[in-house]
Amino acid sequence: MTATLNQTGTDSAIPQIMQYKPKSIRELSAWVSAIRPAFASMKHYFLNRIPFSYDIPEFDKILKESDNFILYQENIMATLIYAGFPEDQTYGLIKAIAKKKEGIIEPIRDKFINGFIERTGSVENAHKVWKIIEDAVGYGFNSSHAYAVALDSLYGAYLKANYPLEYYTIILNIYEDDTEMTAKIQRELDYFNIQLKPIQFGKSRGDYTFNREENTIYKGIASIKYLNKQVSDELYQLAQEKEYEDFVSLLIDIFEKTSVNARQMEILIKLDFFKDFGEKEALLEIYQVMADIKKPDKNLYPEFADTKKVPLKYDSKHKEATKLKRIENLKRFEQAVRNNPPEKIPLHEQILFEKDVLGYTVTTYDVPESICVVIDIDKRYSPKITLYQIKTGKEIMVKVDKKKFYMFETELLHIGDIIKVINVIQKPAMKKVDGKWVKDETRKDLWLEKCKIIKRAT
Numbered sequence: 001m002t003a004t005l006n007q008t009g010t011d012s013a014i015p016q017i018m019q020y021k022p023k024s025i026r027e028l029s030a031w032v033s034a035i036r037p038a039f040a041s042m043k044h045y046f047l048n049r050i051p052f053s054y055d056i057p058e059f060d061k062i063l064k065e066s067d068n069f070i071l072y073q074e075n076i077m078a079t080l081i082y083a084g085f086p087e088d089q090t091y092g093l094i095k096a097i098a099k100k101k102e103g104i105i106e107p108i109r110d111k112f113i114n115g116f117i118e119r120t121g122s123v124e125n126a127h128k129v130w131k132i133i134e135d136a137v138g139y140g141f142n143s144s145h146a147y148a149v150a151l152d153s154l155y156g157a158y159l160k161a162n163y164p165l166e167y168y169t170i171i172l173n174i175y176e177d178d179t180e181m182t183a184k185i186q187r188e189l190d191y192f193n194i195q196l197k198p199i200q201f202g203k204s205r206g207d208y209t210f211n212r213e214e215n216t217i218y219k220g221i222a223s224i225k226y227l228n229k230q231v232s233d234e235l236y237q238l239a240q241e242k243e244y245e246d247f248v249s250l251l252i253d254i255f256e257k258t259s260v261n262a263r264q265m266e267i268l269i270k271l272d273f274f275k276d277f278g279e280k281e282a283l284l285e286i287y288q289v290m291a292d293i294k295k296p297d298k299n300l301y302p303e304f305a306d307t308k309k310v311p312l313k314y315d316s317k318h319k320e321a322t323k324l325k326r327i328e329n330l331k332r333f334e335q336a337v338r339n340n341p342p343e344k345i346p347l348h349e350q351i352l353f354e355k356d357v358l359g360y361t362v363t364t365y366d367v368p369e370s371i372c373v374v375i376d377i378d379k380r381y382s383p384k385i386t387l388y389q390i391k392t393g394k395e396i397m398v399k400v401d402k403k404k405f406y407m408f409e410t411e412l413l414h415i416g417d418i419i420k421v422i423n424v425i426q427k428p429a430m431k432k433v434d435g436k437w438v439k440d441e442t443r444k445d446l447w448l449e450k451c452k453i454i455k456r457a458t
Helices: 010-019 025-038 043-047 057-062 073-082 087-098 106-120 123-139 143-162 164-174 179-192 229-241 247-257 262-270 280-290 320-339 347-358
Strands: 195-197 209-211 216-218 371-378 384-389 395-399 418-433 436-455
Touching: 057 073, 073 087, 073 106, 073 123, 106 123, 143 164, 164 179, 164 209, 164 216, 179 195, 179 347, 229 247, 247 280, 247 320, 262 280, 262 347, 280 320, 347 371
Parallel strands: 195 216, 395 436
Antiparallel strands: 209 216, 371 384, 371 418, 384 395, 418 436
């Protein structure tokens, strides 16, 4: 056979397989033998429609319905029976496997290996089939359930491909309470050029809604952590009733006519829900003073420092005359804040806040792509660091060598740190085979080799 395989991994091998045209059965057989080491698992045969056989005719006959693959729980059951297990015992094993109980399959290993060798005379195939059974235990459904899930997947794929706006709007509403799933769905929207617009006073309602002309989905307020449909409906109703000339006038109606609490209000302000009324830092200052959550900054607003002389707290239970006087003070305070706005919310605080309440982050700045914020750290095994790329809004997971991470008295990185990534390399991922960790050349992990701390989280 003159053809050779570039042994750089599965991704480069598959195109060569598809292009290769064998001249004889013998050449085909030699070719298959040559390419098999390039594949890390059975799924590559299945996904790329490569014929597979254990070269045991009577065993292949048992698996004929699944093209010689052990895919379903019924296949596992038939394989165990083939290796000499009583059928009633295999039924009990399958029921336990279906519940994903640990420690069910391991104790029968030796009995299976011995029984399979006795039937086939092949030690190699016995171990190969046992490994496949071990893997199948983790994912195998019964065939009827797998068929139903496959149909659902096909329906979903069809709707996603042909009606992406409707599909993603419905899916986002289904998972509105799951911030992690929402983040995953949101990352798919770029492929369809669908823009997910943030919440906005007067436009957003409780559920996600789409605009076909703009190819846009507007985020639903109820999907945000700590918020709900009642609050969404109340705020939308306010926007339909009248136009507000200033933020204090809107806040008065929110105090008087809605059930919005302090935490919900602060979340909405920090997510720029009221952006038509100004910068979030100024609006947050006005609201917190009006709600008596904080006192005015004496250095920024000295004329309002004495709240006994210039009371600013607003309460819907106050008498009408008291309200009128305080509204007058609050409107003067609003103007003072707009003339001398407070400091911007620190970048890392805003990003971590968005990650918490949305499940993903929306704030981006035109900075070098190497500038990132640490938004999560998993310290099990080699530390895994989730970085938020400020320029693009992408999340990137990197690993850090344990010795480097714990080199100093304090840990190398903390959640909220702003860093500059200087050097990242790729290394093969690790997988567990027969109880041992080995390199998986088909998958690569990113490793952070060098970075510069720009700002530590406080």
